Amino acid sequence: xxxxxxxxxxGNGRSYGDVCLNDEGTLLTTRALDKFVLFDAEAGxxxxxxxxxxxxxLDLVVPKGWFLPVVPGTRLVTVGGAIANDVHxxxxxxxGTFGTNVLDFRLLRSDGTALTCSRDENAELFAxxxxxxxxxxLIAEARLKLRPIAxxxxxxxxxxxxxxxxxxxxxxxxxxxxEYTAAWIDCLAEGDRLGRGHFMRANHAADGxxxxxxxxxxxxxxxxxxxxxxxxxxxxxxxxxxxxxxRAHEVSRRWHFDPYLFPLxxxxxxxxxxxxxxxxxxxxxxxxxxxxxxxxxxLKEISRSGxxxxxxxxxxxxxxxxxGLLSFPMKGATLALDFPLLGERTFELLDxxxxxxxxxxxxxxxxxDARMSAEMFEKGYPALDRFMKQIDPVFGSGFQRRVMGxxx
Numbered sequence: 438x439x440x441x442x443x444x445x446x447x448g449n450g451r452s453y454g455d456v457c458l459n460d461e462g463t464l465l466t467t468r469a470l471d472k473f474v475l476f477d478a479e480a481g482x483x484x485x486x487x488x489x490x491x492x493x494x495l496d497l498v499v500p501k502g503w504f505l506p507v508v509p510g511t512r513l514v515t516v517g518g519a520i521a522n523d524v525h526x527x528x529x530x531x532x533g534t535f536g537t538n539v540l541d542f543r544l545l546r547s548d549g550t551a552l553t554c555s556r557d558e559n560a561e562l563f564a565x566x567x568x569x570x571x572x573x574x575l576i577a578e579a580r581l582k583l584r585p586i587a588x589x590x591x592x593x594x595x596x597x598x599x600x601x602x603x604x605x606x607x608x609x610x611x612x613x614x615x616e617y618t619a620a621w622i623d624c625l626a627e628g629d630r631l632g633r634g635h636f637m638r639a640n641h642a643a644d645g646x647x648x649x650x651x652x653x654x655x656x657x658x659x660x661x662x663x664x665x666x667x668x669x670x671x672x673x674x675x676x677x678x679x680x681x682x683x684r685a686h687e688v689s690r691r692w693h694f695d696p697y698l699f700p701l702x703x704x705x706x707x708x709x710x711x712x713x714x715x716x717x718x719x720x721x722x723x724x725x726x727x728x729x730x731x732x733x734x735x736l737k738e739i740s741r742s743g744x745x746x747x748x749x750x751x752x753x754x755x756x757x758x759x760x761g762l763l764s765f766p767m768k769g770a771t772l773a774l775d776f777p778l779l780g781e782r783t784f785e786l787l788d789x790x791x792x793x794x795x796x797x798x799x800x801x802x803x804x805x806d807a808r809m810s811a812e813m814f815e816k817g818y819p820a821l822d823r824f825m826k827q828i829d830p831v832f833g834s835g836f837q838r839r840v841m842g843x844x845x
Contacts, residue, residue, distance in 0.1 A: 443833030444547075446575045448488065448515030452522065453718040454807035455835030456570045462833060465575060467517055473497065474578055481583040482540065487517030487576045492650075494581075499649040503583040504641075504694075506532040510750070512699050517576045522804040523568030523761045527617040527698065530755025532584070534766060536567030537759050542579040547831035551577065556760060565827035568761030570803060572837055574829045586641045589648050591617065591692045593639030597683045601632030601733055608753045611638040617697070619752040623676040624736065624745035624774060625669075631736055633680060634751065639690070639697060651695035657705035665712035665777040669743040676747065701748070711777050716746070717807055719787060720765075720773035722754060723799035728770035731797035735772055735790055742786045746775035762820040762827075765802045773805065784808065803836060814840040 442462030449468060450457055458464075470488035477483070478501045483494065492512040494505060509524035518524075523536040532538060541555035544566060554563035566573045593615060598604055604620055611618050615638035622634040701707055708715065723731040732751075739745050750773045754766040776783050791813055794801065800817025801809050815821055825841070 444831055445834045446487070446517060446521075446571050448518035448521075449490065449513055451511060451514045451518065453805040454803070455839065456522065456803050456806075457518070458835040459833065460835055461838070467515060467575075470517075470577075476501075478503070481585060482580060483583060484578055484580045485516055486578050487515060487520075489516050490514065491516070491519065496649045498583060499586070499589055500647050502585055502587065502647060504586045505535075506538040506582065506584045507535045508698055509535075510699060511702055512695075513702060516579055516581070517571075520567055520576060520579060521569060521571040523759055523764045524804070525754070525766050527619040527752060529757060529766055530612050530618075530753065531616050531757070533755075533757035534568075534759040534761065534764055536761045536764065537757060538582045539567060540580040540582055542566070543577040544573065545575040545577050547574065547829050561823070562827050564760050564762050565824050566761075567759065568763040568765070569824065569827070570763065570834065570836060572828045572832045572834065574832065586647075588642040588645040589694055590642040590645035591639035591694055591697050592642045593617070593637065593690055593692075595683065595688050595690050596636040596638075597634075597680070597686055598636055599630065599633045601729065601736070604632060604634065604636060604751065605729060607636045607638075611636075612753070612755070614638075614640075616640050619750055621679070622736065622749045622751045622772075623680050624739050624749045625673055625676055625743070627737070627740045631733065631740065634749075635680070635683060637690070637697070639692065641694075642691065645691075648693070651693040651703075653696075653703070655703050655705050658707055658709040661709040662712055665714065665716075666710045667716075667746055667775075667777050672745060672747060679747065711775070714778040716775045716777050717783060717787065718773065718775050718805040719790065720771060720802040720805045721790065721794045721799055722765065722767055722769050722771040722802075723794060723797040724767055724769040727797035727799070728753075731793055731799065732770050732772065734793045738786070738789050738793065739774075742782075744776050744779065744783060744786055746777075749774040762824040763803070763818050765800065765804075767800070769799070773802075803840075806836070809840060811840045811842060 445459040467488040470486040474484040620636040756768045
C-alpha cells in the first residue's frame with residue numbers, strides 16, 4: 438500500500454469537494470465496516486464501526502427513546518465521515534458539533550499502532566482527528582453519547598421575516614427557548630427586501646410516538662437535463678413563490694424530525710437539477726461581532742450576481758466549543774448555498790465572497806469546498822500548525838495537497 442501513494446478512508450462520499458478524494462493514491466472504502474458493537478439503552482451510549490450511517494443509528498435508537506445530539510442536513514453520512522468533518526446541525530448553540538458528543542474512538546495508524554483517543558488519552562490526536570478530514574489515520578470504532586427524546590416529532594413555529602435585522606432578532610429571541618433554529622433566505626432579494634426569508638424554530642415534542650422515519654415516499658429527479666434548471670429566471674420565480682407561500686407572520690408547526698432535519702433526503706438525485714456541469718457549494722461563517730455587516734455584504738454580492746440556489750440555509754452558531762482543532766463553527770452567522778457552475782463567472786463571485794469572509798475574520802467549511810486557496814484556509818484555521826504535527830505520514834487527500842502544501 439505504501440508504494441501506491443497516500444491513502445485515505447472514505448465513507449459514503451457525501452462531502453461536496455475533495456476532502457474525500459485521493460486522486461494520487463488509494464481510497465479505503467469503509468461502508469462495509471458497518472457493525473454495531475454496543476448499544477447501552479440505559480446509559481445512552483453507542484459503540485459502532487466507522488461505516489455505520491447516521492440513518493442506521495436513528496433506526497436503532499429512536500424507538501428506544503434516544504437520538505443523536507447533533508445531525509447534519511442529511512442522515513446518509515457515516516460516523517467516520519461525521520467525525521472527520523466534525524459536522525454540525527441546527528442546534529449548535531445547545532449541543533455543539535458532532536465531535537463535541539464523541540466520547541472516544543480507536544484510531545489505526547500506518548505504523549500498525551491502534552490508539553484509544555479521548556479527551557484524557559492521546560488528547561492531542563483526539564483533537565486533531567475530530568474535524569481532521571481523515572488525515573490522522575483510520576477510525577476503527579467510535580463511542581458516541583446519545584440524548585433522550587420522548588417523541589420523534591418536533592413542535593415549533595415558522596416566521597416570515599422581511600429583513601436581516603428581523604432574522605437576527607428572531608435568532609436571539611429563540612436561542613434560549615428552542616433547540617433547533619435555522620432560516621431559508623431569498624438569495625436574489627435586494628434593496629429593502631435584502632435578507633427576507635422564513636425562520637424555523639423547534640423543540641422535540643413530548644408526545645407522538647417514536648417512529649424512526651417519516652412515512653412519505655421519497656421523490657426523485659429521474660434524469661440530468663442538458664442545461665441547469667437552476668438559473669436567474671427560475672430562481673427568481675421559485676424564491677418569490679416560496680417566500681409568499683406563508684402569508685401570516687407566524688405559524689405554529691409540528692414536524693416529524695425527518696423532513697425538518699433532513700429535507701433533501703426526501704428528493705433522490707436532486708443534484709441532477711444543476712445539469713451536466715453540476716454546482717459548487719459554498720458555506721462560510723463570520724464571527725458574531727461582524728455577523729450583521731458581513732452577512733449583508735455577502736447577500737448583496739450574491740444578489741448582484743444573479744447566481745445562487747433555491748436551497749439557502751442561514752443560521753447562527755453558538756459558543757459551544759468543539760474539541761476539534763480544525764472544527765468549522767465559531768460563534769456567529771453561517772450561510773450555505775449552491776452555485777450552478779458557470780465557469781469563470783462563478784469562481785470570480787466566490788473569490789469576492791471569500792474577500793468579505795476573510796475581512797470579517799471568518800472561514801470556509803472544508804467539507805463543502807472544492808476551490809478555496811491555501812491562504813484562505815491557513816488564515817481561517819489558526820490551530821493548523823498544531824494539527825499538522827498529528828497527520829499520519831501515509832494519509833493524504835486532494836484537499837490536503839491543494840490547501841496544506843505550504844503548511845506541511
